[in-house]
Amino acid sequence: NAGVTQTPKFRVLKTGQSMTLLCAQDMNHEYMYWYRQDPGMGLRLIHYSVGEGTTAKGEVPDGYNVSRLKKQNFLLGLESAAPSQTSVYFCASRPNTGELFFGEGSRLTVL
Amino acid sequence: GQNIDQPTEMTATEGAIVQINCTYQTSGFNGLFWYQQHAGEAPTFLSYNVLDGLEEKGRFSSFLSRSKGYSYLLLKELQMKDSASYLCAVRPNRGSTLGRLYFGRGTQLTVWP
Numbered sequence: 001n002a003g004v005t006q007t008p009k010f011r012v013l014k015t016g017q018s019m020t021l022l023c024a025q026d027m028n029h030e031y032m033y034w035y036r037q038d039p040g041m042g043l044r045l046i047h048y049s050v051g052e053g054t055t056a057k058g059e060v061p062d063g064y065n066v067s068r069l070k071k072q073n074f075l076l077g078l079e080s081a082a083p084s085q086t087s088v089y090f091c092a093s094r095p096n097t098g099e100l101f102f103g104e105g106s107r108l109t110v111l
Numbered sequence: 112g113q114n115i116d117q118p119t120e121m122t123a124t125e126g127a128i129v130q131i132n133c134t135y136q137t138s139g140f141n142g143l144f145w146y147q148q149h150a151g152e153a154p155t156f157l158s159y160n161v162l163d164g165l166e167e168k169g170r171f172s173s174f175l176s177r178s179k180g181y182s183y184l185l186l187k188e189l190q191m192k193d194s195a196s197y198l199c200a201v202r203p204n205r206g207s208t209l210g211r212l213y214f215g216r217g218t219q220l221t222v223w224p
Binding site: 033043090105 | 119144146152153154155156159198200211212213214215216217
């Protein structure tokens with residue numbers, strides 16, 4: 001049972017490049033989330049999904065897009081990366097009731 | 112909006128007891144969570160409170176007062192491995208914020224020998 005898996009774990013981008021972060025969970029959870037974590041800022045919600053085919057904006061959605069085509073996968077896209085998007089990104093999932101299960105994080109640097 | 116406050120840093124000595132406070136103001140309330148996060152790692156679940164009172168789980172306990180918008184995490188018999196950031200998170204009521212969890216900025220606990 002792998003839990004929540006994020007790929008890639010590390011990535012360096014140049015300003016203006018695009019990339020996609022993949023989150024996969026094997027626990028059949030309905031809810032999935034993308035957070036970013038910056039020093040002194042805590043975890044801030046970017047986008048989330050309450051089920052397959054649904055997405056919703058969180059606190060800091062600008063510059064990001066998401067898709068949930070399959071229940072087990074939640075993709076986070078950066079169309080044109082900016083240095084302000086340098087951060088650690090965490091994916092999480094949870095069942096209808098209960099706590100969040102987090103992936104190991106993806107460390108993104110935008111030069 | 113949602114507002115969750117917790118101290119930025121705390122220090123304590125090995126073997127001691129430490130209490131980490133969290134106050135919150137949210138649009139409704141449907142549960143409060145505590146997570147532990149070691150440097151460079153993902154947050155891991157510690158406790159969940161939805162009713163007033165104390166929940167005990169080994170060396171860790173969590174308390175909730177819904178009327179005061181207040182919770183604390185109590186760590187007993189501190190060990191060096193307890194040095195970590197402790198995150199308070201609140202789930203608002205159902206409605207437009209259904210499914211969302213709001214996190215405080217975390218309390219960095221350092222345990223000294």
